[in-house]
Amino acid sequence: QVQLVDSGGGLVQAGGSLRLSCTASGRTFVSNAMGWFRQPPGKEREFVAAKRWIGDYTYYAESVKGRFTISGDNAKNTVNLQMTGLKPEDTAVYFCAADKDYRPADVKVPETYDYWGQGTQVTVSS
Secondary structure, eight states: OEEEEEEOOEEEETTOOEEEEEEEEESOOOOSEEEEEEEOTTSOOEEEEEEETTTTEEEEOTTTTTTEEEEEETTTTEEEEEEOSOOGGGOEEEEEEEEOOOSOOOTTSGGGOSEEBOOEEEEEEO
């Protein structure tokens, strides 16, 4: 069984920074892609950023481009999200996710992913 553990959330003032981390443990697997989603209060889960290892492609939601940076290590199945210039609208529970299947897939939709972290709360005060 695979477990993803995400961490690094917290309370920060607008304009501040946070770094989220996610590590996979348990059964060994090689991921096709890893990503981050978030769920603001009372809203649906939404895409934030993803990294497809083959070809080293990165993807970002328009709302976070230029402020968030995704990085990671394919061999270790770890992914990080450096968040700068945080805004109150970034407040959400953030989830990391991993896709284990090597096939064309949209990394911006939750259905692509097989494993999920438990979520870490990010709160940005104004």
